[in-house]
Amino acid sequence: MIRGIARSMAAAAFAGIVLFAASAIDFFAFCEQHRAWTRRQSGESLVIRSESMAVARPGDAIFLCTSQHCFDGTANCHVDLGCYCAPAELSADQVAGFLTDGKCSVDQAFPAPGDATGSCQHASCDGHIPPLARP
Amino acid sequence: MGLVNRVGDGVLMKQNATLPGDAQAALVASLLVGGGAGISQPMRPLIGVPLVVAGFAMAWLAAVRARKPSTPRSFSWVYFWLSANTAIALSAAPLYPAPRWYNLAYGVHPAIGILLIGVAAGGGVKARAVATWMAVASASLLLIVTPIAIPQPSIDVWTLTQASVKAMLHGIHPYAIAAPDTYQGAYDFGYRTVVFPYMPLDLIVNAPSVMLFGDYRFGLAVAFPVTVALLRAAGRRMQVGNQTLDVATLALALQPYSAFLVAAGYIEPIMVAALALFVLVSAREMGGMASAITFFLLPALKQYVAAPVLIFLAMKPRPRAVVIGMAVAAATVAPFLVWRWHATLAGMMAIVNNMRSPGAFRTDSLSLTAVAALVSGVRVGPWLGAVAQLASGAIAFALLRRNGLAGFLVASALAVIASFLVGTQAFANYYAFGAALLLFGALSMARQDAWLQP
Numbered sequence: 001m002i003r004g005i006a007r008s009m010a011a012a013a014f015a016g017i018v019l020f021a022a023s024a025i026d027f028f029a030f031c032e033q034h035r036a037w038t039r040r041q042s043g044e045s046l047v048i049r050s051e052s053m054a055v056a057r058p059g060d061a062i063f064l065c066t067s068q069h070c071f072d073g074t075a076n077c078h079v080d081l082g083c084y085c086a087p088a089e090l091s092a093d094q095v096a097g098f099l100t101d102g103k104c105s106v107d108q109a110f111p112a113p114g115d116a117t118g119s120c121q122h123a124s125c126d127g128h129i130p131p132l133a134r135p
Numbered sequence: 136m137g138l139v140n141r142v143g144d145g146v147l148m149k150q151n152a153t154l155p156g157d158a159q160a161a162l163v164a165s166l167l168v169g170g171g172a173g174i175s176q177p178m179r180p181l182i183g184v185p186l187v188v189a190g191f192a193m194a195w196l197a198a199v200r201a202r203k204p205s206t207p208r209s210f211s212w213v214y215f216w217l218s219a220n221t222a223i224a225l226s227a228a229p230l231y232p233a234p235r236w237y238n239l240a241y242g243v244h245p246a247i248g249i250l251l252i253g254v255a256a257g258g259g260v261k262a263r264a265v266a267t268w269m270a271v272a273s274a275s276l277l278l279i280v281t282p283i284a285i286p287q288p289s290i291d292v293w294t295l296t297q298a299s300v301k302a303m304l305h306g307i308h309p310y311a312i313a314a315p316d317t318y319q320g321a322y323d324f325g326y327r328t329v330v331f332p333y334m335p336l337d338l339i340v341n342a343p344s345v346m347l348f349g350d351y352r353f354g355l356a357v358a359f360p361v362t363v364a365l366l367r368a369a370g371r372r373m374q375v376g377n378q379t380l381d382v383a384t385l386a387l388a389l390q391p392y393s394a395f396l397v398a399a400g401y402i403e404p405i406m407v408a409a410l411a412l413f414v415l416v417s418a419r420e421m422g423g424m425a426s427a428i429t430f431f432l433l434p435a436l437k438q439y440v441a442a443p444v445l446i447f448l449a450m451k452p453r454p455r456a457v458v459i460g461m462a463v464a465a466a467t468v469a470p471f472l473v474w475r476w477h478a479t480l481a482g483m484m485a486i487v488n489n490m491r492s493p494g495a496f497r498t499d500s501l502s503l504t505a506v507a508a509l510v511s512g513v514r515v516g517p518w519l520g521a522v523a524q525l526a527s528g529a530i531a532f533a534l535l536r537r538n539g540l541a542g543f544l545v546a547s548a549l550a551v552i553a554s555f556l557v558g559t560q561a562f563a564n565y566y567a568f569g570a571a572l573l574l575f576g577a578l579s580m581a582r583q584d585a586w587l588q589p
Contacts, residue, residue, distance in 0.1 A: 004214075004257015005250055011218035012225070012249045019226050022181045030177075053499065057320040085321070128321055133231050133289045134176065134499075135322055 020072075027071045033080035033126060034069065040081055049083045052124035053135075055113075061088040062108040062120040063129070067099035083107060083120035086129035098129045152378050153207035157200035158580035160208075161545055162379075164193035165573035166216035166386060168552065172566035173223040173391025175230065176499055180506045187501060187566060191552050194573055198534045198545055201580060213382055214256040217389060221248040224391035229285065231398055237284035241394060244277045248389040255381060267381040270388040271363050278356035281397045286350070291317050291328055293352070293400035299331035300338050300345045308475045309338050310482035325494025330478070332485035336435040336467040337402050355397045358404040363387060365411035366578065372418040373582040383578050390570070392563040401564035406436050407571040414540065414575045418582075421540045422452025427460030435464040438486060439565065441521075442528030442550035443543075449532055450543055490517040490559055497560040504557050520558030527553030541579035548572035 036048045048064065056062055063084045070077040086095045088109065096102035108115060111123040154162075167190030174183030200206075224245035229238060247269070254266040287293075294317040299309035313329040331338070344354030363384055370380040396404055409432045416425035430447055434440040448457065471479040489495050496514040498505050508514045528550030535542030552569040555561035 001254055001257040001262060004255070005253030008214065008218045008249050008253030008256060011215045012222040015219035015222035016226065019178070019182065019223065022178055026177055026181055030181075053322050053324060053497070055321065055323045132318070132321055135290055135318065135324075 033082040034078045037079050037081035046119055048081060048119040049124050050121040054125050054127055056085040056111040056123040059088055060085045061106055062111045062125055063092060063095045063104040064107040064119050065099055065102050065104035068101040082126035084127055084129050085125040095129050153209055154379050154581050155205040156208045157197045158577045160193050160197035160200055161573050161577035161580055162213050163216055164190045164197055165570045166220055167193055168566050169390050169570040170220045170223050172563040175227060179501050180509060183501050184506055194549050198531055201535060201538050214252060217252045217385055218249055220391050221245040221389050230395060231285045231288045233284045240277055244273050247273055255385060263381050267384050270385055274388040275360050277394055278359050278397050281394050282350045282352040285398045288398055289317055290399045295331050296351060296400055300341050300351055303338050304342060308478055310478040311475055326489035326492045330482045330485060332482055334436055335471045340405055352397055352400050355404040358408040362408045362411045365415050369415040369418050370578055375578055375581045379581045383574055386574055392567060396564055396567060402436060403564045403567045406568055409433055410571055410575060417540045422450060424456045427452050427456035428463050431460035431464035435467045442524045443547035446528055446532050446543055446546050495559060500560045502556050502558060502561045517559050520554040523557045524550045524554035541576055544572050544576035544579055548576060
């Protein structure tokens with residue numbers, strides 16, 4: 001029985017390692033907001049987000065924010081650049097307060113689906129402030 | 136783990152417990168699909184989709200193996216994937232805000248599961264039985280407290296179902312009411328769902344829980360122990376070996392997504408219970424009266440069960456049974472049509488109509504098409520999922536048409552999973568049904584395998 005338990009724990013640990021490795025690959029290679037920051041730094045594109053399932057609610061403004069994003073429980077961090085939908089009455093500093101080491105500015109004061117200028121277009125954003133559960 | 140088995144020439148020899156090769160492949164396929172379904176964003180493209188695709192491939196292997204004389208296989212890979220699935224469950228947290236005690240329970244259940252799998256794999260018959268029932272008890276407890284811990288999940292499925300069942304209980308047509316947007320405009324799916332978009336039977340089966348407890352999700356939680364009881368009864372009826380039955384029970388109890396399905400209020404736990412009932416009655420007579428009646432409850436519960444209907448009909452059930460089965464399914468819809476036919480049809484067809492909208496493509500889906508959209512920007516139309524379900528179902532039926540109940544279940548799984556993999560949207564709840572079809576397919580393939588086990 002001890003051998004069975006050891007095997008089960010080893011299999012679970014192996015799966016855990018694979019999940020951790022995949023999570024690291026996702027963080028280092030596919031983090032969408034970090035890629036947006038890289039694009040912006042290299043002057044490749046000023047548009048951060050032009051379509052998304054997350055959109056501005058009535059009364060929301062869209063804030064363009066940089067924040068620090070660290071890999072699960074480690075000191076490996078990078079800078080993210082994202083669009084955040086938040087109530088328009090919040091100041092940029094208040095929105096930044098929801099993010100780690102955040103710095104924000106207003107990108108769309110009155111977002112609309114037809115917006116084709118600015119960094120956060122078509123009323124789309126990476127997430128909401130305060131954060132909402134994803135559907 | 137060893138068993139004493141009488142071989143042909145009367146010599147007694149000791150060997151490890153095994154199960155038929157096709158059943159082993161179907162069981163592993165079910166666990167792979169279930170594991171993939173348990174992966175949430177942003178890991179779906181990297182881990183979730185490959186696991187589901189591997190499960191789909193294993194299901195085809197099961198179909199191929201089923202055509203040949205059975206070769207006994209060991210349980211090693213089954214136990215490995217059971218443990219891997221519990222690790223997936225352990226890596227996840229509830230998707231909706233919950234109190235600390237629930238977050239703790241959410242992690243403790245799979246953590247205990249890893250130990251219980253070890254006990255089941257390495258212990259004797261008695262230890263395995265104890266481990267199995269402890270896993271069932273732990274899962275039942277977690278599921279039943281889920282609606283208490285998460286009283287108001289922010290998902291439209293729950294809002295729409297709850298509002299429509301309550302309306303029906305108050306004598307208001309459930310398809311004629313518009314539920315408030317639970318996301319308050321925060322998400323745009325390319326369509327808007329304001330009316331109840333599911334089948335009338337969903338409202339009927341959820342009504343008792345709303346009447347008794349105020350929330351239909353308690354019924355979804357209770358569906359789990361009911362499914363376990365039906366699975367074990369079906370297994371006994373098919374003379375499935377104890378170890379196969381215990382492992383199948385563990386697979387149900389340790390699914391990485393089961394608490395999420397209950398929290399979000401998806402109907403699939405009820406569908407899986409209905410499927411278990413179908414398997415139980417079909418184990419006696421596939422295509423008989425009880426078999427047809429219970430089978431037609433599945434398309435009456437969810438619209439995506441399309442190709443399985445054609446496969447069931449192609450397996451030549453008794454015509455009288457088919458007519459009565461269809462009549463029972465129709466009887467779940469008819470009162471709503473008589474009450475207000477236009478609203479009922481509009482609700483039942485809402486998902487089909489929504490999918491026609493050009494923007495109705497979910498890039499957060501657990502599907503190959505979502506990965507393709509992320510990589511290339513190309514988005515397929517809803518037709519591909521429908522074509523894939525019919526094509527995959529037709530090929531699988533051609534392979535498995537002589538395999539009775541097991542053939543029907545695995546062919547149906549191959550049909551629906553194909554459509555989810557290339558459809559415009561597919562999430563954990565969809566694959567939960569596909570994984571269940573494979574699990575019950577494995578059980579049916581293991582029919583009379585008791586001689587391979589202690």
